[in-house]
Amino acid sequence: xxxxxxxxxxxxxxxxxxxxxxxxxxxxxxxxxxxxxxxxxxxxxxxxxxxxxxxxxxxxxxxxxxxxxxxxxxxxxxxxxxxxxxxxxxxxxxxxxxxxxxxxxxxxxxxxxxxxxxxxxxxxxxxxxxxxxxxxxxxxxxxxxxxxxxxxxxxxxxxxxxxxxxxxxxxxxxxxxxxxxxxxxxxxxxxxxxxxxxxxxxxxxxxxxxxxxxxxxxxxxxxxxxxxxxxxxxxxxxxxxxxxxxxxxxxxxxxxxxxxxxxxxxxxxxxxxxxxxxxxxxxxxxxxxxxxxxxxxxxxxxxxxxxxxxxxxxxxxxxxxxxxxxxxxxxxxxxxxxxxxxxxxxxxxxxxxxxxxxxxxxxxxxxxxxxxxxxxxxxxxxxxxxxxxxxxxxxxxx
Amino acid sequence: xxxxxxxxxxxxxxxxxxxxxxxxxxxxxxxxxxxxxxxxxxxxxxxxxxxxxxxxxxxxxxxxxxxxxxxxxxxxxxxxxxxxxxxxxxxxxxxxxxxxxxxxxxxxxxxxxxxxxxxxxxxxxxxxxxxxxxxxxxxxxxxxxxxxxxxxxxxxxxxxxxxxxxxxxxxxxxxxxxxxxxxxxxxxxxxxxxxxxxxxxxxxxxxxxxxxxxxxxxxxx
Numbered sequence: 001x002x003x004x005x006x007x008x009x010x011x012x013x014x015x016x017x018x019x020x021x022x023x024x025x026x027x028x029x030x031x032x033x034x035x036x037x038x039x040x041x042x043x044x045x046x047x048x049x050x051x052x053x054x055x056x057x058x059x060x061x062x063x064x065x066x067x068x069x070x071x072x073x074x075x076x077x078x079x080x081x082x083x084x085x086x087x088x089x090x091x092x093x094x095x096x097x098x099x100x101x102x103x104x105x106x107x108x109x110x111x112x113x114x115x116x117x118x119x120x121x122x123x124x125x126x127x128x129x130x131x132x133x134x135x136x137x138x139x140x141x142x143x144x145x146x147x148x149x150x151x152x153x154x155x156x157x158x159x160x161x162x163x164x165x166x167x168x169x170x171x172x173x174x175x176x177x178x179x180x181x182x183x184x185x186x187x188x189x190x191x192x193x194x195x196x197x198x199x200x201x202x203x204x205x206x207x208x209x210x211x212x213x214x215x216x217x218x219x220x221x222x223x224x225x226x227x228x229x230x231x232x233x234x235x236x237x238x239x240x241x242x243x244x245x246x247x248x249x250x251x252x253x254x255x256x257x258x259x260x261x262x263x264x265x266x267x268x269x270x271x272x273x274x275x276x277x278x279x280x281x282x283x284x285x286x287x288x289x290x291x292x293x294x295x296x297x298x299x300x301x302x303x304x305x306x307x308x309x310x311x312x313x314x315x316x317x318x319x320x321x322x323x324x325x326x327x328x329x330x331x332x333x334x335x336x337x338x339x340x341x342x343x344x345x346x347x348x349x350x351x352x353x354x355x356x357x358x359x360x361x362x363x364x365x366x367x368x369x370x371x372x373x374x375x376x377x378x379x380x381x382x383x384x385x386x387x388x389x390x391x392x393x394x395x396x397x398x
Numbered sequence: 399x400x401x402x403x404x405x406x407x408x409x410x411x412x413x414x415x416x417x418x419x420x421x422x423x424x425x426x427x428x429x430x431x432x433x434x435x436x437x438x439x440x441x442x443x444x445x446x447x448x449x450x451x452x453x454x455x456x457x458x459x460x461x462x463x464x465x466x467x468x469x470x471x472x473x474x475x476x477x478x479x480x481x482x483x484x485x486x487x488x489x490x491x492x493x494x495x496x497x498x499x500x501x502x503x504x505x506x507x508x509x510x511x512x513x514x515x516x517x518x519x520x521x522x523x524x525x526x527x528x529x530x531x532x533x534x535x536x537x538x539x540x541x542x543x544x545x546x547x548x549x550x551x552x553x554x555x556x557x558x559x560x561x562x563x564x565x566x567x568x569x570x571x572x573x574x575x576x577x578x579x580x581x582x583x584x585x586x587x588x589x590x591x592x593x594x595x596x597x598x599x600x601x602x603x604x605x606x607x608x609x610x611x612x613x614x615x616x617x618x619x
Contacts, residue, residue, distance in 0.1 A: 002513075003507055003513060007496075007507075010495040010496060010500075011495055013495070014494075014495050298491075299493055299494075302487075302491040302492075302493065303493070303504070303508075304476065304479075305450075305452055305479060305485050305487075305491075306479065306480065306485060306504060306505045306508070306552065306553075307476055307477070307479045307480020307481070307505050307508045307509065307556070308476060308480075308508045309472075309473045309476045309477075309508065310472060310473060310476070311473070312508050390453075391452050391453075391479075392447050392452040392453040395452070395487070395491065
């Protein structure tokens with residue numbers, strides 16, 4: 001075998017440029033697959049770890065909800081909120097009333113998401129990462145605020161032609177509001193905060209015209225009880241409204257599960273697309289090997305004349321194909337890792353999302369294996385053709 | 399011993415059938431030196447290919463040491479070419495990516511001989527044909543005569559009983575040709591059967607037995 005590899009290597013050396021191009025074809029295919037899997041895995045990890053951090057939260061929506069799909073069936077009311085708060089194991093429950101409203105700033109009108117929430121509940125829902133930007137003189141929303149709002153980073157900086165500052169006035173749903181604080185940029189899973197305008201529930205009522213609650217966020221004491229509590233929440237609220245399957249209480253655990261399904265599907269599609277380049281690369285190998293077989297017809301004839309068995313010729317060409325594709329696989333792994341980091345940096349530069357490139361060793365090993373497999377499979381036809389040549393005709397071929 | 403019985407070969411070119419051998423009967427004893435002469439197209443190379451198990455006859459049979467070669471599989475024929483026959487071609491037919499030692503080792507490689515034994519024997523054979531200084535040169539770095547010496551060493555690598563030369567001196571000058579014939583005759587003196595195809599009367603004069611091919615038929619001289 002060692003001699004066979006040496007012999008194949010000698011032949012490869014005779015055709016440097018062509019071999020390099022074939023090798024590159026394989027490398028690009030493998031690199032694409034590895035980079036996509038790695039970035040996809042990193043994306044999944046970063047999202048799920050964020051969700052795991054929020055493991056003590058249950059989101060309750062009035063309607064049938066699963067991630068990516070939501071059909072609103074109505075609204076909650078204060079009685080629902082009180083009932084939820086009374087369930088054992090519940091630490092806090094926070095209500096949110098949100099609706100898209102027309103917002104006017106210095107004569108410019110835009111639609112924006114207005115969120116009514118009790119000031120102390122902001123922490124319950126979004127954690128302690130929501131801070132008023134330092135150095136701009138802003139502050140958080142207070143209980144006794146009247147016609148005051150705290151706005152997300154994107155609302156302040158991107159929505160309107162002119163940047164909104166603390167103490168500027170906004171017209172929300174026909175009523176004047178003062179901006180008391182601007183929130184830090186959140187991004188990622190909490191990107192919704194960036195495009196929200198936060199007001200007290202009292203002010204929300206005056207804008208929206210009712211007391212309805214669009215979602216309830218529940219913080220629980222023990223994460224292990226999450227599923228049980230979620231079931232109880234749904235039961236209580238459904239009872240209040242005399243409806244089956246009205247409320248959907250989603251724990252972060254079930255959210256992670258659903259996200260994983262979606263990601264898995266997305267990744268499968270991406271890898272399938274990347275695999276097309278592998279098919280193209282495999283045709284490249286077949287082509288190169290066929291040319292090599294044709295050019296070496298005379299040589300094959302000589303080898304057979306001096307006693308090479310069909311099997312010897314077959315394995316010589318298979319080893320050659322395997323060598324080229326293994327080298328392509330190694331190069332592909334290197335390019336794939338580099339590619340994963342480049343994509344990761346590109347995403348963070350372009351969209352401000354932090355998606356780490358997570359290259360798993362088993363993915364690289366798999367890539368290498370696939371490369372060699374593709375090489376040998378692609379080499380089978382040309383090598384078979386070479387091995388079946390008649391010695392006398394092949395020797396005569398010039 | 400090699401025996402050809404009623405050997406015929408017909409080449410088909412489209413619809414035209416070209417007979418290359420017509421009912422050839424021939425017996426070659428072990429250790430014999432036989433020259434086959436004839437003009438080009440007379441069928442002498444075709445006969446050589448049949449005797450060397452490179453090609454199969456259309457009808458008739460070739461027996462090598464009593465074995466009907468028609469009954470053998472492709473791999474068994476490859477085995478006979480590897481173990482019993484050493485080929486020397488007019489065009490030398492060395493593998494250009496391999497150096498002299500590696501070329502000579504190749505038939506042993508196909509025979510499954512270990513790497514050390516191969517290299518040792520290849521070196522000995524190259525010394526025997528007078529190429530001590532050229533062992534690691536590639537064919538392109540060797541003269542025609544030197545390449546033919548490498549080819550002879552390669553033909554000897556598995557110590558075959560039969561040496562077959564297809565115009566072995568056809569591509570070298572007459573002085574080198576004499577030297578090549580000298581080596582081949584020496585191999586015959588060692589007891590190997592030597593079959594040489596040539597159209598050169600001078601080369602044929604070396605052989606105790608000469609047969610002439612004409613229009614695919616054999617005439618003993």
